[in-house]
Amino acid sequence: MTVTPAHLRALASRAEALTAEVRALCGGAPNGSPEHDHLAMARLAADWLSRGAEDLQRAAADLAKLQSQPCGLPWRVCPEHGNTLSSGAGVSTCRVCRRTWTYDRPGQPCREPVTWKVIDRAGTETRMCAGHVLGARAAAGGATFIRLDEGAQV
Structure with a gap:
């Protein structure tokens, strides 16, 4: 399978959704409670997911730029009709x-x-x-x- 900017953006979107879900789960525990302390790793994981989503968005943008490079073949064509x-x-x-x-x-x-x-x-x-x-x-x-x-x- 060829990786496309759309694939990377979809993965970033899923990572963003997971980030929001983990943060929502962690936010319900009151400060000082045993659950609050145990959820520290989950909050850290949410931060990692968030950074991963940002990295995927940057990778999608970079790939889109790469793919938008000019064709460069040594003759020009009509973009809709080809060699016409x-x-x-x-x-x-x-x-x-x-x-x-x-x-x-x-x-x-x-x-x-x-x-x-x-x-x-x-x-x-x-x-x-x-x-x-x-x-x-x-x-x-x-x-x-x-x-x-x-x-x-x-």
Whole structure:
């Protein structure tokens, strides 16, 4: 299974809920009572859970930043339609949706965010944007396509 920011945020949420539950259990014992003293370890555990939840939230944010890195493949594509761009006079136009970009396609690395991991039959892993995946699906028979934002294998 691929770990995604959503998985880490869900774990952080569960840790936050456990923290609240442990603190609620510990808060009912009056000061000076035997229960109050025995719950000191549980209060400490709640603090650890809280720090763990914060660490998981930071890890989710870091992973999201990593996954939002630009695709970087050496040609640009339409993010919705793939390899459908025509270029001329410094403008690229999608032949399907007619969307335009103010750059020429040749020699320009793709700036769309990485959203997929593609593993070919030889085991080579390439991370790419949704637009490049459209072309890869047609060309890379037998490859495995994994969406990074959901961890879903397609």
